[in-house]
Amino acid sequence: MSISEAESVVMEVLWRQAPRSAEEILAEVGPQQGWQEGTVKSLLNRLLKKKAVKAEREGRRYLYMPKLTREQYVSQESKGLLDRLFDGRIAPLVAHFSEQRKLSRKDVADLKKLLEELGDDQL
Template identity: 80%
Template sequence: MAISEAEAIIMDVLWHSAPRTAEDILAEVGPAQQWQEGTVKSLLNRLLKKKAVKAERDGRRYLYTPLLSREKYVSQESKGLLDRLFDGRVAPLVAHFSEQRKLSKKDIAELRKLLEELGDE
């Protein structure tokens, strides 16, 4: 399931707190994104069609809840990034980031720990 950047902003709100109304979402992200109510509702409709969210009637409004988990989304996105840019390999990705951005001592320690854990398997 392909989620656009704008749709991901809506999903982020729902992953942090759901169910939410379109008005709740607009209040949270509208000012920063310069979005109007119609934009939020259009994005929610796209997410409904993709079955990334569900809507339940609550009086005269709808409450939106994510069906796509954040973990599954992150997994799909990271796999897509690896496949598109690094032939599905993690080492070139890490090398790229180490060249483009200085890795902190904490980052390096976490990578070492991960490698040690992977080496034990």
């Protein structure tokens, strides 16, 4: 499932708190995104078709809830990034970030700790 950047803004709202109506989503992200009600409803309809969200009718409105978890989304996006840009390998990704942005001592310590925790059985 491919989720656009705009759709991910809506998903972030729903991951923080659900269920939410289109109006509630618009109130939260509309002003900073420059979105109108029609934009939010279009994004919700696209997410419904992708089965990333579900909707339940409450009176005259619909309440939306995520079906796709944030963890599932992050996993899909991470794998896609690795596959597209780094041949599915993590080391070139880390090397790229260390060249583009200076890794802090804490970053390096966290990476070392992670490698130690993985141990030989996962390598």
